[in-house]
Amino acid sequence: METMSASVATPWDLLFPPPAEPARARELELLLVRKRGEPLLLLPVRRNIAPAALELYPAQSRIARIARLVLNTALRCGFRVGTARVKLRVDMHSPFIRFLAPSTSSADDLCFAMLLGNPRAIGRRFVLLVFDNSGWPERIVKAGIGEPAIALIRRETAFLKSVSRDLLQTPAVLGEFAAGGIEAMAMDFAAGQTPDAQDSAPLARLLESWLNRERTVRFAELPAAQRLAASAPGDERVRRVFAELDGARFHPAILHGDFTPWNIRVNPATKRWAVLDWERGEIAGPPAWDWFHFVIQHEILVRHAPTERVLARTEALLHSAEFGRYAAAAGLEACARPLLLAYALYCCFAQRQAEGMARIEALLQGLQSR
Numbered sequence: 001m002e003t004m005s006a007s008v009a010t011p012w013d014l015l016f017p018p019p020a021e022p023a024r025a026r027e028l029e030l031l032l033v034r035k036r037g038e039p040l041l042l043l044p045v046r047r048n049i050a051p052a053a054l055e056l057y058p059a060q061s062r063i064a065r066i067a068r069l070v071l072n073t074a075l076r077c078g079f080r081v082g083t084a085r086v087k088l089r090v091d092m093h094s095p096f097i098r099f100l101a102p103s104t105s106s107a108d109d110l111c112f113a114m115l116l117g118n119p120r121a122i123g124r125r126f127v128l129l130v131f132d133n134s135g136w137p138e139r140i141v142k143a144g145i146g147e148p149a150i151a152l153i154r155r156e157t158a159f160l161k162s163v164s165r166d167l168l169q170t171p172a173v174l175g176e177f178a179a180g181g182i183e184a185m186a187m188d189f190a191a192g193q194t195p196d197a198q199d200s201a202p203l204a205r206l207l208e209s210w211l212n213r214e215r216t217v218r219f220a221e222l223p224a225a226q227r228l229a230a231s232a233p234g235d236e237r238v239r240r241v242f243a244e245l246d247g248a249r250f251h252p253a254i255l256h257g258d259f260t261p262w263n264i265r266v267n268p269a270t271k272r273w274a275v276l277d278w279e280r281g282e283i284a285g286p287p288a289w290d291w292f293h294f295v296i297q298h299e300i301l302v303r304h305a306p307t308e309r310v311l312a313r314t315e316a317l318l319h320s321a322e323f324g325r326y327a328a329a330a331g332l333e334a335c336a337r338p339l340l341l342a343y344a345l346y347c348c349f350a351q352r353q354a355e356g357m358a359r360i361e362a363l364l365q366g367l368q369s370r
Helices: 049-055 062-076 095-100 147-162 200-210 224-230 237-247 289-303 307-318 321-330 331-350 357-368
Strands: 025-035 040-042 086-093 112-117 126-131 137-145 173-179 184-188 254-257 264-266 273-276 282-286
Touching: 040 273, 049 062, 049 112, 049 126, 095 137, 095 184, 126 147, 137 147, 137 173, 137 357, 147 173, 147 282, 173 321, 184 321, 200 273, 200 321, 224 237, 224 282, 224 331, 224 357, 237 331, 289 307, 289 331, 289 357, 307 331, 307 357, 321 331, 331 357
Parallel strands: none
Antiparallel strands: 025 040, 025 086, 040 112, 112 126, 126 137, 137 184, 173 184, 254 282, 264 273
C-alpha cells in the first residue's frame, strides 16, 4: 500500500490547511480510494468504521458495486488493498474542525470519512460523514470552497429551511458554518442503500406527493422554463417546444433538479426514501421532469446505454401505468411528450451537465425525429 504525503497538493488542502502553530496540530491517518486514478474517497483507518464509511460512495454500475463489495470485505478483514495511506495534519482549534466535531465528543476525538466530489463539476463540494465516539455514523457535513460551491451550499440550505422536510423526505438540517472561505451545512445521517432504478412504485408515490394540486400554471411561467428561454435565445427547437406547450395548463411540482438513484437512500427498516442533494431544488417546477431525469440519467451515466435504448426506456415510461396515473394527477396527459423534449433541451442549454452531454445531445436529436 502506497503512502501519500500531505505536502502534495490534494483536493482537501483548502478544507484542512496546515496548522500555523505546531502545538495545535494533530495528525490524522486516513485511507485514500481512487476512481480512474482520481481521488474519490477518504476513509478512517479504524477497522470497525471504514466499511460503514463506504456508504458515502453510492456505487451504481455493476462493476462499481462489485469493487465496493470487495473493498468492504477487505477492510473488514484488516486488509487495505487498493488504498493509499494519507497523513493529514489538521489544526484542532480551527473553526471548521470544531464544527465537524460530534456533539458528544471533543475535537480530539474527531473521526470522519470524506467523499471528494466531482472534480469536473462547477462548484465542487465535499461530503463528510462524521462518526461519534462509538463509531456510529452521526451526521453528514457538506462543505464548499469558492464562489460557485458556496452559492450551491447556500441555495440548498435556504431551500431546505423553506420547505417541510417531511414533504421533501429529506434529513434534518442540524447546523450551518461560514468562516475562513468555507461554507458548510450539517444534516442527519440517512442510512441505507440507493434504490433500484426499476423500483417505480415508491418513486411514483413520492413524485405525486410533490404535486401542488391547488394551482395550475403554464410552462412559460415556471423559473426553469424561463432559464431555458434565456439560455437559448433564438433557438428554433426551443421556440417550437414553447409553442407546443403554450396552451397547456398543469399542476406545478416540487423540482429536485438532480433526482437520481444515487441521490436517494432507502431506509433498511422502513423502506422510506430519503432524498439528498437539494442544491437545485425549487418549490414550483415542471411536473415529470424529475421522473425523466431519474430514468434518463441512470441510462446514460450508469448503464452507458446507446441512444436507441434510452429512447426505448423513455417510450416505455410514457406508456407505463404508474406514469399514466401520475400524468392524470398532474394534468399533463396531453403534453407529456413536449415536456420530455423541453427537459432534454434544458439539459443541453440551461444545465450543461458535467458528464454525459454528448449522449444527451444525441437523445435530443432522437426525440425530435420521433
